[in-house]
Amino acid sequence: MSFISYLINGISLGSVYAIIALGYTMVYGIAKMLNFAHGDVIMIGAYVVMTAVTGMGLPPAAAILIAVIFCTVLGIVIESVAYRPLLNAASSLAVLITAIGVSYLLQNIALLVFGANTISFPNVLSIPALSLAGGELTITGEAFITIVSCIVIMIALTLFIHKSKAGQAMLAVSEDKGAAQLMGINVNGTIALTFAIGSALAAIAGVLLCSAYPTLTPYTGAMPGIKAFVAAVFGGIGSIPGAFIGGLLLGIIEVFGKAYISSQMADAIVFGVLILILIVKPTGILGKNIQEKV
Amino acid sequence: MRFKKAVSAALAAAMSLTLLAGCGSGGQQNSQGSSSGGETFKIGGIGPVTGSAAVYGEAVKNGAELAVKEINEAGGINGVQIEFNYQDDENDAEKAVNAYNTLKDWGMQMLLGTVTSGPCVSVGEVAQADNIFMLTPSGTAVDCVKYDNAFRVCFSDPMQGLESAKYIGENNLATKVAAIYDSSDVYSTGIYNAFAEEAENQNFEIVAAEAFTGESKSDFSVQIQKAKDAGAELVFLPFYYSEASLVLKQAAGMNYSPIFFGCDGMDGILAVEGFDASLANDLIFLSPFTPTSEDEAIQKFVKDYESAYGGTPNQFAADAYDGIYAIKAALEKAEAASDMSPSDLCEAMKTAMTEVTIDGVTAKDLTWEASGEPSKAPMVVKIADGDYAVVE
Numbered sequence: 001m002s003f004i005s006y007l008i009n010g011i012s013l014g015s016v017y018a019i020i021a022l023g024y025t026m027v028y029g030i031a032k033m034l035n036f037a038h039g040d041v042i043m044i045g046a047y048v049v050m051t052a053v054t055g056m057g058l059p060p061a062a063a064i065l066i067a068v069i070f071c072t073v074l075g076i077v078i079e080s081v082a083y084r085p086l087l088n089a090a091s092s093l094a095v096l097i098t099a100i101g102v103s104y105l106l107q108n109i110a111l112l113v114f115g116a117n118t119i120s121f122p123n124v125l126s127i128p129a130l131s132l133a134g135g136e137l138t139i140t141g142e143a144f145i146t147i148v149s150c151i152v153i154m155i156a157l158t159l160f161i162h163k164s165k166a167g168q169a170m171l172a173v174s175e176d177k178g179a180a181q182l183m184g185i186n187v188n189g190t191i192a193l194t195f196a197i198g199s200a201l202a203a204i205a206g207v208l209l210c211s212a213y214p215t216l217t218p219y220t221g222a223m224p225g226i227k228a229f230v231a232a233v234f235g236g237i238g239s240i241p242g243a244f245i246g247g248l249l250l251g252i253i254e255v256f257g258k259a260y261i262s263s264q265m266a267d268a269i270v271f272g273v274l275i276l277i278l279i280v281k282p283t284g285i286l287g288k289n290i291q292e293k294v
Numbered sequence: 295m296r297f298k299k300a301v302s303a304a305l306a307a308a309m310s311l312t313l314l315a316g317c318g319s320g321g322q323q324n325s326q327g328s329s330s331g332g333e334t335f336k337i338g339g340i341g342p343v344t345g346s347a348a349v350y351g352e353a354v355k356n357g358a359e360l361a362v363k364e365i366n367e368a369g370g371i372n373g374v375q376i377e378f379n380y381q382d383d384e385n386d387a388e389k390a391v392n393a394y395n396t397l398k399d400w401g402m403q404m405l406l407g408t409v410t411s412g413p414c415v416s417v418g419e420v421a422q423a424d425n426i427f428m429l430t431p432s433g434t435a436v437d438c439v440k441y442d443n444a445f446r447v448c449f450s451d452p453m454q455g456l457e458s459a460k461y462i463g464e465n466n467l468a469t470k471v472a473a474i475y476d477s478s479d480v481y482s483t484g485i486y487n488a489f490a491e492e493a494e495n496q497n498f499e500i501v502a503a504e505a506f507t508g509e510s511k512s513d514f515s516v517q518i519q520k521a522k523d524a525g526a527e528l529v530f531l532p533f534y535y536s537e538a539s540l541v542l543k544q545a546a547g548m549n550y551s552p553i554f555f556g557c558d559g560m561d562g563i564l565a566v567e568g569f570d571a572s573l574a575n576d577l578i579f580l581s582p583f584t585p586t587s588e589d590e591a592i593q594k595f596v597k598d599y600e601s602a603y604g605g606t607p608n609q610f611a612a613d614a615y616d617g618i619y620a621i622k623a624a625l626e627k628a629e630a631a632s633d634m635s636p637s638d639l640c641e642a643m644k645t646a647m648t649e650v651t652i653d654g655v656t657a658k659d660l661t662w663e664a665s666g667e668p669s670k671a672p673m674v675v676k677i678a679d680g681d682y683a684v685v686e
């Protein structure tokens with residue numbers, strides 16, 4: 001019975017990683033850049049929800065909506081101010097370093113505005129825990145919502161990319177920026193849209209992350225952000241189902257590693273598995289092997 | 295062209311800054327020179343006033359400042375007033391050493407600090423090299439008082455682990471005990487190791503010992519599940535309250551309600567913003583200080599603290615308050631003068647500390663051994679109805 005319980009915990013943790021990883025993978029797939037500030041946008045989203053619920057007394061649904069809008073705008077602003085001028089720079093390192101800079105900037109702004117004290121995140125997803133097998137197995141409401149939202153978001157995103165015009169434009173930009181522009185696609189607009197979607201996902205991930213693990217500090221987004229990046233690489237960066245599978249696997253490996261091998265070594269096990277997978281399949285589980293044309 | 299202009303402007307700005315900085319340090323040296331007549335005792339303090347352990351640093355700052363104010367109003371130490379300068383270290387070893395250097399530049403003669411164990415060990419190394427007297431109010435790691443210039447007000451980690459195991463065993467709280475500890479933290483590991491050692495002499499058994507690390511301290515579901523599966527009736531949580539609040543929440547979500555038992559890091563859990571206090575009901579922890587005590591000195595301290603800072607003091611405030619009075623007692627014993635060098639003061643205070651006895655708010659007849667350890671008895675606190683209460 002405890003095996004199933006660990007599995008559910010792993011899937012729940014993995015679902016949070018997967019939603020964050022979706023943000024990483026979309027931005028990488030389309031703009032070919034690593035947005036290291038993604039984890040911190042999650043933290044900002046969580047603070048917005050917290051402020052709206054405890055500070056302004058808004059209902060949770062309205063608070064989440066405000067956070068999504070706030071993060072979407074934040075994502076577009078970050079992209080246009082910090083990344084766009086550098087996207088065509090000679091070195092792709094420039095934009096990577098800028099992203100790390102934005103990450104620290106967001107952390108320090110949060111430190112300044114909200115202070116460094118740990119805040120207990122308000123209970124916004126009030127769903128009772130599900131008790132199975134005579135109370136031996138409990139699935140918390142947060143875990144249930146996290147798993148369901150992750151699946152819904154994954155399907156919605158896949159449909160959006162393959163069925164809508166804007167999604168098709170994204171695919172085209174990711175294949176070849178220059179050619180897409182020649183075909184009349186607004187490349188900058190498409191990249192901005194990608195950031196907007198990625199940041200909106202970050203807001204949702206923030207709510208789910210902080211509901212499952214209800215403490216909030218300006219550094220809350222940093223470690224899950226890195227783990228989710230690992231998940232994105234694990235699944236094959238740039239691939240949406242890859243991020244989903246990578247996130248879930250990472251969560252399950254982490255929890256099983258803790259449960260059956262050593263609770264101290266959990267992180268070492270996760271990263272060890274990552275190294276193994278990348279040695280066998282350098283592009284990740286679902287990554288495409290693109291040959292460089294000369 | 296524009297780029298070049300920008301660069302030259304930046305360079306010019308940098309140069310003028312350097313010049314200004316030069317002026318600044320020169321000025322400081324002058325002011326130091328003028329105050330070397332020693333009109334005051336300069337006590338430095340270091341602790342986190344921001345960061346995850348800010349509750350402790352803030353409390354130490356307030357407690358120490360309250361004591362300094364009282365002493366100055368009563369005429370100072372040996373007729374000399376005290377100046378107290380408190381620096382933030384964010385519970386980070388590197389920043390603590392920077393804070394220490396800042397204080398040394400200011401003219402610190404002795405240090406009340408640092409508040410948390412990790413930074414305290416680092417600062418201990420440099421303070422020993424400089425031969426500056428240090429008294430940590432709350433640094434519990436064994437190595438905090440490794441050198442003979444260092445003393446502490448609180449209990450050490452092994453002492454807390456030992457006392458916890460004894461208390462659980464002697465009061466028959468449980469026969470099956472689980473422990474969750476932070477293997478990346480000296481404080482937590484130190485307590486756990488002593489606890490596990492003493493558990494062998496007690497009538498309970500440790501059925502699960504699960505660790506976590508500072509990098510992944512949000513998901514405790516596996517550790518709690520293991521404790522639950524092993525049938526533990528009591529879970530020992532030797533770490534700080536911010537993680538403990540998560541453990542309590544997650545355990546409640548899993549319908550698991552054993553007795554939770556913590557150490558002094560648990561103090562402050564009711565102050566976490568937005569924390570549901572009912573989750574902490576019946577939580578037991580060891581603490582050297584409780585504000586609800588009937589004792590006259592404690593009541594006076596609590597009242598003065600509340601009117602000055604608008605909150606009930608925790609044990610860290612009490613440790614710091616006693617710390618300043620211990621420094622006062624030692625300076626008086628050594629008949630020290632404020633124009634002595636920090637190193638001479640250190641030599642005098644090392645001996646004096648082992649000879650003084652103070653009636654503090656954390657213990658009556660508080661004395662020190664040459665090893666730096668205090669000798670006093672612990673108190674057990676239980677949370678009931680959202681408030682701390684002493685268990686007799």
